[in-house]
Every structure is written in structure tokens, then in C-alpha cells.
Amino acid sequence: MASRRVGSSLRALAALLLLLLFLLGLRPAASHGGKYSREKNQPESPPKRESQEEFRMEKLNQLWEKARRLHLPPVRLAELHADLKMQERDELAWKKLKLEGLDEDGEKEARLIRNLSVILAKYGLDGKKDTRQVTSNSLSDTQEDGLDDPRLEKLWHKAKTSGKFSSEELDKLWREFLHHKEKVQEYNVLLDTLSRTEEIHENVISPSDLSDIKGDVLHSRHMELKERLHSINQGLDRLRRLSHQGYDTEAEFEEPRVIDLWDLAQSANLTEKELQALREELKHFEAKIEKHNHYQKQLEIAHEKLRHAESVGDGERVSRSREKHALLEGRTKELGYTVRAVSGAGEATAPSPGRQGFPWTGCGLHAVVSLSGLNPGAAGVWGALRASIESSAAPRPQM
Template structure:
């Protein structure tokens, strides 16, 4: 009898036992914080009201306190909204998106809800620090969030935290240089909206007109914009590397790209056999190499376009087709990467290996 058949039989027996005895004594079946089994209210005949384990625990505590019907109804509405937000943050995190300090803010919000209904005292230790800019170590908000998050992680010892802070400080220096260059090209920014405007400019440089350039030399202007784009790509790559360090090394599976790490974690949680996991790991290694290739293709296209405009600003007549071809190549690679990522998500959600990846 193979291992898959054994698991199916054991699962069937477990379901029969649960149906026969109503519920498992001693609480829910152990699992991850957001695992479906652990995020249900364990009462027979009652539809699960929430998915987040923390929210469920608060709701069960409220029921034990025997609050009035009015207060329970009000609490249920607040918890339902909180549960939806918590689930979305978890989903974004698993997809490799930047959630910033969303998780910390959710914890603070849940504590505030508990205080409102007399279920908690005080506030989380990190609440004051989270919103107190006086104690900030970094000017950039994202770096500040990374640093604060790192200090709460058990997998960093004192030496590693010191080294991480040095890396973050170096990144802040590089970011300051980038911002100075951006201001030199696009003009000074309003201090009150500086950080927000800088972020917007990183994503919309092509629609802005640099200052201090000869309007009769658009090629020179474009070359400067492309140089800024290349610097921004390098900065973003380094920031993603720093973000990856927030995940313990043993949970990364030997991968560097956060999206691939997320896929690997999904695979580990999906009850694959050791042989299947080894096969998945090999496929993900090949996929990560393709992602790196795609990123290099994007940079190559930008460098070639920058060279084209530099040559043109000097009165030369370079070949326009070269960087156009590189740009189209990068675009095609990007489409394939997105398609493959979607296929991986579907395959791992279904709990099987996609043979065509």
C-alpha cells in the first residue's frame, strides 16, 4: 500500500470519528495559524463565523463572558470586519506582496476591540513605538518597518541584528543618493509630501518633465531618466533581499526570490511526499533561474536604451531596433513568468505537481 493511499484511509477514518463523536476532545486539531482546520469554531451544527484563529479566540472568550445580545451583535460585526482584513493580509503575505506593518496594526486593532468590550487591559508593547516617529532609526518608512520587525524575530542574534542594521543603514544611504538625483532631475519636492511624492515618481517617471535640462535635447533628458530607473531597480532588488532576511533561513528552502519562497512554503504545507517535494524543489530552482533571467533582460533593455539616447544626444545615429528588440524579449519573458506563477499557484492549491511547469 503506497503512502498516498494510507493517507486517504487515515483521513477517512478521522472524518468518521469526528462525525461519530461530535467534536474532538481537548480543542481543535493542531495546525498553522491560518490553517482551515484550526480556524473554525468547533461547534457541531454551527457554521464557522470566522477564519482567523485570534478572532475565534476573542469570540469564544466573549461567549464565556455572557455579554448582552446587543454587545455580542456589535462585537460580532467588528470581528467580522477584522477577520476579513486579517485574511487578506495573510493572503497578500503568502503571495509575496509587501504587507509592511499591516500585521502589527491588526494586532493593535484587535487589542483595542478587546479593551472596548472589557476583555483586555493595556495595549501591545509595540503600539507606542509603532506610531512614535521620535524613536525612528531610519528616514525611510519601509526600512523602519523592517528594522522593527527584525527586532521581534527569534532567528536573529545580537551580532546578526548589528550586521542587519549596518545593511539597512547602507541601503538608506543609497536611497538618499537616489532621492537627491531624483530631485536634481525633477526639481525639489514639498517637504510635507516628500516621501509620498518620491514613491509616486518612482512609478511614473515617464510622465514627468525633468528640470534643468535643455528642452531641445530630449535624448539627454531621457538618458538621465533611464539611469534613474536602473538605480531604482537596483535599490528595489536590494530591498527585497533585506525583506527575505526576515524569513528564517530554514524556511526559505535555499531560495532567494520571495515569490519562489512563498511557493516553496505552500508546497511544504501541502502534505507532499519527500520524493514529490524534491521534484518540486528542482522545478522551483529552474523557475527562480528564469525569474533572474527576466530581471537581467529588463536591465539589459534599459541599459541599451540609455546608450541609444546618449549616442543620439551626441549627434550620432544609433540603431533604434536593438533596444526595441530587447524590450520585447523582456516583455515576453515577463508574460511567461506570470503565467508560470499562476500555474504553480493552482497546482499547489490543488495539492499536486503540475507536470508541465
């Protein structure tokens, strides 16, 4: 009797195991729907990329990732993003020119290499730690970063203790000092690049016609350095004057990059109509820079709030802070690129040099400078204006 019950239990257990195995066998088939199911016969979707590349050029993506690994402050990252976007735009344009055989002497390629060298030095991506300008995210720590020049440090201390400046004016003056510091750093990078190029040029035996081309290229680079040095000296004179006298309440412009351009324009032999047209363009340019500065500050504040929310472990605040930080970061990148790209705006609609009339309305700064043929006597200054506008993309260091 007992053996019969045991046998019955074993058979029931075996039946249960068979049922369980049967059900488990059906599950993958049901999930896949069989070889004739809709899922099986639809093409597989391509795998999603974990992160979208920021740039079309791989070398620029590598620089961007390197900067992110260095944990640069958010505003510096946004500025670097805009600089790399401009570099990419110029390099892609150059590749088209090269295919058309329009850069035989290699000057445009050399300029691109120099520009990239400036970017690497500016953001500490060249492996030289002493070129790193900023290591702080804090608004209040900015003035402790130093100006790398005893003359500038002395002038800044005099201005701070003079009592002639409001807090807003001191902030504006500090931006001018940082702008000057950056111009000096860019000049030194270009000077170093030119020195190495000349050493290579002296040690290479080339055909006479090719040697002449290289000589012309080196001469143009020397002229570029000369113009930049002149701009640096003018900027230092202005800082001396400001530190002693304070700001003129009736000044035409406030942003240092715009002031540089306007000073150059006023020293040229331009008609009143030409100056008025340039004045309007520079006002638009200054408005963009001021808006960009505003978003830079807002991004810094958002970054500090995000760090605080993460430190206290408030999940809801972290989520809101990240969303706002991402929004401000995108806007800062966009405006940074706009400020840099304004020098190329309107180029396609600009009349060719020598064309009659002066239709500057709606043209960008690059278009304005392209009209230098209307006033041959001002060609030298227009060349300086062009160089200044092209270098006006240099953002102020982290605030």
C-alpha cells in the first residue's frame, strides 16, 4: 500500500517536471515569435552609438575628449567647443580650396596649423602645464589666477585700490586685462611657431622658385606678428590710461575686442560714411559679445548649483540642475560660435573691392573689411582690421 502511494507520488512528480520543461521550452519560442513572426522578418535596427561625436573631423573629436578628461571648467569647455567648430569650418573650406589648386604656396594650410597651435596652447592641450590659464570654476577666484606680467599686475592693483571704479567697471576692466593677456599668449605661440618654421626653412634645400614662395610666406607671417605686436602695445597703453583715469562715460564701445577694432578704424583714412557703417556693425558685434558674457556667467552659476546638489545627494535638485546646466551649456556654445563666426557673416553678399557705393547694411564684419578696395589709402589699416577680426574669436579666460 505504501509502495503504491510512493509510486503514485513519483509519477505525479515526473509529470510535473515534464510540464515545467515543456513550458520553459515554449518561452523563448513565444518571445521570438518563430521564424515566420513579424519580429524575425523585420530588419535589425542599427546599434545606437553611446555618445554622439561633436565634430566631423576625428582629430578635433580627440582634442575635445582630451579636454573633457582634463576636467576643464564648463565655460572653458564651451569656449573650446566654439574654437574647434571654427577650426573645423576653416579646415573643411581649405580642403575644398586645395582640391581646386588654390593654395599652391601652402600659406592657408600654414595659417590653419598656427591657429590650431594657438588653440592647443590656450586650453592647455599642448602638454605644457604653464600654458593652462585657468583651473577654477568660481567667479570669485578669477582675479587670483594672475596676469603673468608684472606690469599688468601693477596696473590692476592700482586700478582696484584707486576708488575710481564701481564693481561693474572693475569686472569690465578685468576682462580687458585678461583679453590683453590672451593676445600676448597668442603672440608668443605664433612667434614660437614662426621660429621653428624658419629653422626648417634654413635647413632645407629647395628649388629657387619654391624657395621664393617660402620666403614670401615667411614674410607675410612676420607682417602678421608685427601687426599683432602693434595691437598689443596699443592695448597696454590703453590699460595704463584706464588704470589712471578710469572709464569715459561717453565712450563709444565697452568690449575690449570691439574697442581694438574701433581704434584701428579711427586711425585709418576713412570717410565719415564708412566710419558710420562700421560703427553700426561693431555695435551689433558688441551686443553679441555681451550676451555671450551673460550666458557664460549663468553657466558658471548653474555649474556651482549642480555641484552643490550632487554633494547633498538631492536627486530631484540634481535632475533639475543638470537640465538647466545642459540648456545653458548649449546656449553658451551656440553664442560662442556666433561671436567667432560673425567675422564671416555676409561674405557671400559683400560686393567685390572697387565696387561703387557702400551697401554695408546687413553685412557682417568680414564683409565690411572686404570692402577695403573702396578706400585704397586705408588698405594697411583694413589689413590690420581683418587680422583683428579673425583673432577676435579669442574668448576671455574663465570668469
